[in-house]
Amino acid sequence: MERIGGYLVERRLGEGGMGTVYLARTRGGRAVALKVAKAELAADPVFRERFRSEVEAARAVGGFHTAPVVDADVDGDPLWLATAYIPGPTLAARLAAEGTMDEDGLRSLGAALAEALESIHSCGLVHRDLKPGNIIMAVDGPRVLDFGIARAAESTRLTATGTAFGTPGFLAPEQALGHDVTGAADVFALGAVLVAAAGGSAWGEGTPMGLMYRSVHEPPDLSAVPAGLADLVSACLAKEPADRPTPAELLDRLTEPVPDPARPATPPYPPTLTVSPRPAAPPPAFTPPPP
Template sequence: MERIGAYAVERRLGEGGMGTVWLARSRGGRLLAVKVVRPELAADPGFRARFRGEVAAARSVGGFHTAQVVDADTEAAQPWLATAYVPGPTLAQLLAAEGPMGQDRLSALGAALAEALQAVHRCGLVHRDLKPGNIVMAADGPRVLDFGVARAMEDARLTATGTAFGTPGFLAPEQAEGLDVGPAADVFALGAVLVAAAGGSAFGGGTPVALVYRSVHHEADVSAVPEPLRPLVAACLDKAPERRPTTEQLLDRLGALAYGAEPAPATSYDLAPPRPRDPADGHAPSAGGYPPGPSGPAGGHPPHSGDPQAPRDTRGGAAAPGPYDTPGPYAPHSTPPPPAVVPAMPAYPPAARAAAAPPALPPSPYGPGAPIPPMGAAAGLPGAPEFLAMDRKNAVVLDPGGILLGTNGQVLSFPWPAVDVAWCEKGRGRGQVLVVALALRDGTLHTCEVGTRKPGELDAWIAQFDATLAYYSPEE
């Protein structure tokens, strides 16, 4: 029988961005999920160094709602990480089988996930890829997976492709732009997860590029969320990280809604938060990352302006876990709740909802979930390329539908038949600026400028723009 370290492999569970996940058994009979790194990542010394540090930090993550890291070998030919095996469907699978959650189940889910993220953040980690496919709905409540390798994977992908690690539709704006991320990025993803669990989609449907663009430039659609939760979820999806609630504030509000829990009293953690790690170990918080205390850079985030009952900054410990030892909000229902009726989004189409058969389920809670389709697949052109250049104010998108120019919040969309000539160039004398111009067949001219502070990104944008343009508008 094949072994990974001391563990006997029983079967393959799934495959994700980092590698393959195997179900294995210890010599004492305990089941583990062992994730083995892909050979190309294992050959990267930079990835190995990051992976080594992140695994060491992930070992310290506890809490009720995470899958505990129990073993790892970062020096093996193909490094691996073993976590406790948690049986159960993913949240994505549960929603496909049972339909959207009502207010009580949604509140309980949000409280459990906030508690899981709090445990991760207190160890100096940020998950960076919270989504329904990374949440296992176990018998005793939800568990969050894949928190131990997110930073190593993100840095590897940034190095390899220049794009942010994460899943479009759940990616915080600062993460999509390649900026420093902290715990607030996970709170943003939590808001998007709650919208999905309510039967909606925070940023509609379509291609990954379109979802990334909307997460930065469009307001989230929270209309599927029950009214009592809507202001809080909208606050989680605020574009500005400093205005999002903390996990402690979320626990106060969601715990009260789900279980009638009172805010927890102050704990020794609140009086003496953990000291940032030594920069020498490569994991010190960045300037835009972890706040100096559990409640944010200035001792707490301001309440969401649209919520008269905005979460309070009590600086308390985690709310008590729910009574999972009795049939609770996660127990299967014999009659699934009816799907929520979600109004169409004003600026872009909502995600398509299957009318008959549910979507295909991922093979395992430990796999990647529903895979992101190839570029252009959502528009019916498998493998068709897409282009995205974006800063905080402006954006340029090329996809199968045409060219989109976003300038200061105003979006203009031009289908390919309407475009006569399109070109791009470097802005003269203004730093790293991409200038895109379109001449339409009706004789009008439109331009857009996108800036970057990353060396080399401007040249990469120009090359990608020209290649994508050549695909859709080949020279005759």
């Protein structure tokens, strides 16, 4: 078996535009997810800086909502990043195997992702590529993975203006236009993820350019979203970043009790009783004493 950075590679877990992820083992036998960058990309100094940023981002957020970083080599050849292995399917695989989520499932998913984004943004980071393929449905709740294009909110852009990084269909309008982004772009992506989990597609199907065009210029298709969540998802997908809710506001709205329209409003408890006063007895008739 091949060893990379001292880790014994067992099998490939997946492959993306930036590299390949393997299931590997430490010398002590612990499972890790080993992400190895493509050789042609590793030769690019700009990519190396992005890879370094990914490692720093993942370490800053920690492991409660993500997969904690175990080890990394940001200077060697190949470039690699080892994180704790989180068993479970991606949200994309879960939807393909089990179908769409009902309103309760969507609320739970949305709350977990909003909590994760709140943690990510509190570190001064923006994920920039939240999508079903980057969400692991772990036993203890969804984990957000792949900070490959995350960056510090205040850092210098590593990409040229006018270049959009991310996944069409989940890109916020400001990303599609190549503008600077804030955490509001992740909230936009969360809205698109909820549409996908409900069985729809916020911007339909088609080419990447077509999806980006519709995200900038057209209203989203929310026909698959349950009525009880339509307003909230629509707010997430607002064209203007300032019009989108924050992760904290999302948590408030997603975890508040949902009224049951089939059940009448609960009366005050204990009930307030209105007691009419008993009418006073008439005074006894006056009887004069005998003579």
